[in-house]
Amino acid sequence: MHQAPLSRRTFGKLAGVAGLGLAGALNAPAADAASTWKTTGTAVSALSGFDAQMKTFMQARGIQGGQLAVTYGGRLVLARGYSTDTALTVQPTSLFRVASLSKSVTAAAVLRLVQDGRLSLSTPITSLLDLTPPPGQTADSRLSQVTVQRLLQHLGGWDRAISGDPLFKDSTISQALGVPMELSPADVVKYMAGQPLDHAPGSTYAYSNFGYLLAGQIVEKVSGTTYADYVQQKLFTPLGITRMAQGWSVAKHSGEVPYKSQYTGTTVLDESGATVAAPYGTFSMRLHYANGAWISSAVDMVRWASAFDKGSKVLDGTSLAKVWTKPETGVNSGGSYYGLGWLVRPVTTGGTGQNTWHDGSLPGTYTFLVRNYAGASWAVLLNQRDDASGLAYGDIDSAMWTAYNGVTNWPANDLYPQYFS
Structure with missing residues (x-):
């Protein structure tokens, strides 16, 4: 059944987009996509519309590397890598920065602690963390009203449209505290x-x-271990996910794609003042560890999305219900809202249930993850978010829905055994 694209009825520009956060210098315009078009993974004729949409989308924007995975009925039915550059081959298991898709991981980690009786969503953050201000400054008395749940639903009271995003204010913070960059x-x-x-x-x-x-x-603080270790132990290992890892600001993991941007900026990784390519040092992956630093393949992302299905191996029914909890405020006129790590839109025409999704964006990265009302999911990962054409990247949403609505007969294949032991 036809459903409108997710983003058209929500918060305008999707909530997960993180800005560059600095004055980037425009270099030469990105080159047109090469005439070559390389694909990897198994082609599935019934799902050729997805391949066609990816090709059109990437070539129009000059995107060199992309990846797509699609599930239906709990089966991995499509896993593809795409490239418009002769020097780059993207495999279905190549790794990409996923940016704000990481938020669903962090929300699930918190919920797992709640599920295990070690934390409550109603706990004020002031009883969990040391929020002592720098000497000579006074903490906002309202901090005690910020609960764990309000953090996860973006209701804590910090507004980057007013004060800027502190995760992109490295130099300001360094000078204010008298500490060197790279910040912790x-x-x-x-x-x-x-x-x-x-x-x-x-x-x-x-x-x-x-x-x-x-x-x-x-x-x-609550688990007594590192964030990454807790996530791997409690969330990824039960799902058989072994490729996902915390990304680095400059160095790449084995199998990780290069990131492309037409912009440059000043490094925040040291005090040198060096000009660097925007994806490699104009922001610190160390700071984004819980909101945007995971790297993954598309097949791992749709596997991760299955953690939020009924019968999940890591979250019980009570926890799953909390993921989709409506916030105390922030439900828009179309009924869309931010749950815990996911955007949610109840389906009111053409079906029942809800569509849930998130996007991610950093210099050199654009990603999109969808779980739809009918039991399908898809993940799109791209190694670029800007180009000289000015075409919107959020249009990947409608492109994938066009492909989904064009499927007349879903295949019975399952590629999961090929990618997970």
């Missing part, structure tokens, strides 16, 4: 503990990367 998450927390909130907690939806940094800090 603790540096950002210390700085923000002395800054006033932009809104009363719980009163205003405002997408906050910083809120998810704090959620990552809570996971570490």
Whole structure:
């Protein structure tokens, strides 16, 4: 049955987009896509519409590397890598930065602690974290009203449209605290503990990367281990996910794609003032560890999405219900809202249930993950988010829905055994 694209009825520009956060210098325009078109993975004739949409989308924007995985009825029915560059071959298991798709991981980590009786969503963050401001500054008295749940639903009171995103204010924080770059998450927390909130907690939806940094800090405090180790042990291992890892600011993991951008900026990884390519040092992956630092393949992302299906191996029914909880405020006129790590839109025409999704965006990265009302899911990962054409990247949403609605007979194949032991 036909469904409208997810993003058209939600928050305007999708909530997961993270800006460059600095003054980027425009280099020469991105080159046109090469005449070559390379694909990897098994072609599935019944799903050729997905391949066609990816080709059109990537070539129009000059995107060199992309990846797509599609599931239906719990089966992995399509896993493909795409490239418009003769020098790059993208496999279905190649790794990409997934940016804000990481938020569903952090939310699930928090929920797993709640599920195991080690944490409550109603707990004030001031009882879990040291939020002592720098000397001479006073903490906002309303911080005690910021609960764990409000962090996860972007209701903590920080608004990057008003005060800027502290995860992209490295130089400002370094100078204010008198500490060198590269900053640590603790540096950002210390700085923000002395800054006033932009809104009363719980009163205003405002997408906050910083809120998810704090959620990552809570996971570490309560679990007694590192965020990455806890996620791997409690969430990824039960699902058979072994390729996902925390990405690095400059170095690449084995099998990780290169990232492309027409912009440059000043490095935040040291005090050198060096000009670097935007994807490699104009932001710190160390700071984004809980809100945007995971790397993954598309097949791993749809496997991860299955953690939110009924019968999940990592979250019980009570936890899953909490994922889709409506916030105390921030439900838009079309009924869409931000749950815990996912955007949610109840289906009111052409079906029942809900569509859930998230996008991710950093310099050199654009990603999109969807779980739809009919039991299908898809993940699109791209190694670029800008180009000289100015074409929107959010249009991948409608492109994938066009492909989905064009399938007349879903295949019975299952590629999961090929990619997971």
